[in-house]
């Protein structure tokens with residue numbers, strides 16, 4: 504399978520999450536040595552847990568599956584640029600590559616906690632020897648899952664959902 508195939512799986516996870524709950528449709532797949540070791544979608548609202556982002560849930564699944572807390576060599580695919588929390592968790596997990604679809608400029612700012620700093624820039628600088636980051640894979644397809652930069656989402660959806 505290729506990067507695109509894994510991203511399509513992540514998109515499918517995002518769509519499943521969208522149907523199952525009111526959470527923002529974010530999907531994540533974790534791959535190690537060519538095998539999918541975890542796949543998850545955002546469940547913040549469903550679980551009443553602000554940390555239940557797709558990437559965090561995927562890392563928890565991977566830990567339970569592998570019986571360890573670090574996954575060197577793993578690739579994390581996410582439909583949206585990971586937030587600061589998930590980016591740092593990826594560093595703690597020793598994930599080797601982060602591949603994401605929709606980029607920050609393609610979606611509404613409500614999806615990011617940081618208004619004045621792009622955490623992916625921080626990651627690229629601070630952890631350049633630890634993690635490779637690839638942005639924009641199937642970017643338009645992924646961005647179609649979200650409110651666009653000019654959209655006006657309902658106020659009750661503008662949170663960490």
Ligand SMILES: [Zn+2]
Pocket residue numbers: 556557558585586587588589590
């Ligand atoms: Zn996150």
